[in-house]
Amino acid sequence: MYDSGKIIAGLVIFIILITFPFWYNHGKASIAPDRVLPKDQKECVEEISYMTSSHMQLLNDWRTSVVRDTNRIYKNKKGKTFSMSLTNTCLDCHSSKADFCDKCHNYLAVVPYCWECHLTEKGNP
């Protein structure tokens, strides 16, 4: 091989870069985040599989509905009604943001910007 020193150095850098996740994690088992579910409640706004994957879309619909259409009442698939509010409804059942929302979000490095304005505790400050 010609210029083998340089080419091999380049290949070594390439392989280290590509296999970086393997070095970085070395043998760590993957653990799902242990979020605390509400004890006194049985059901979320919608069914759980929908909530786990699509709760942000629900929040988006709620926000649009409240802010643009001034409609604050949400009726779920089962006909139960909820007042559409991030702090007063979601955080009513999921009382600790740190033990619930943040557990998942930190796990995936998602940083919702909602809390710049919305309160994480109920009531007027």
Added chain:
Amino acid sequence: MNIAFSILTVVVIGLIPWIGTTAVNLQYLFGIIIPYAAVIIFLLGVVYRIVKWGKSPTPFRIPTTCGQQKTLPWIKQNRIENPSNVVGVIIRMALEILAFRSLFRTTRAELKEGPRLAYGGFPWLWLAALVFHYAFLTVVIRHLRFFLDPVPFFIAWLARLDGLLEVGLPVYMLSGFALFAAVSYLFIRRVVVPQLRYISLAADYFPLFLILCIAGTGILMRYFFKVDVISVRELAVSLAGFQPKLPDNGIGGVSYLFYMHLFYVSVLVAYFPFSKLMHSGGIFLSPTRNLANTNRAVRHINPWNYPVKVHTYAEYEDDFREQMKEAQIPVERD
């Protein structure tokens, strides 16, 4: 024909994991075995291709005609276009790799009024290529949030920057759409320009469609048919930690979309070493870019010269010393 063939291929590639994870439960195959196999093929294939290239002799330095080479002290040298030392070469390579400098030179011939033939700059290909590559890079770095445990701090920053518009929930990531748009342009370009269509082969369309399908399924998964991203991370971290395990409750949502995404990526990664995509390794080995123009300053010996048998003067003298002395020819050694 080439287009139809490529479309058919990506459709079939998409159907395989769809059938494989809905009609039959082959999640283990599509989620674990195929991705590992693809990474192994990728690494071995790239090393093989580069070593094979490395074995071909480096030619005589090819000076580029776009810059004045180093010559008499009062003639100004173009140090980046026509470098004569390592620093210049590094700058030239860096600009080529990071800014696609030679692609910026793309020109287009146009028939103007007159009729007069004019060659003008054509920055669109360069721009689309630049957008495409950087969007791809951004998307891939953002995807590391699935694989790395713990997630490094800069990934959240990058996501913040990428979602700067704060539109929609989940927040729209600009790079994903930029990637899709740029690849679409690169494809349309090949179809619309007749000369380009004429020279385009299935090997040109196929990678474009593959990337289009990857970005397409990704966008569908993020904004329309949500999957359970927590489970995706569980799977990805387990793959990266060499303790592969499918998440207990599956991927959730319309999970076949995830398996399609992953299978397209696996096919791309495994196909990579055998395709034109190897230009990413090849660019480092392009002789018109990575060799300093020292043609006149340094003696270059052609690497494929056979060893020339030489007979030195000293040996000649040894052969004929007696005769030379007899003929009174001066000798260097007695």
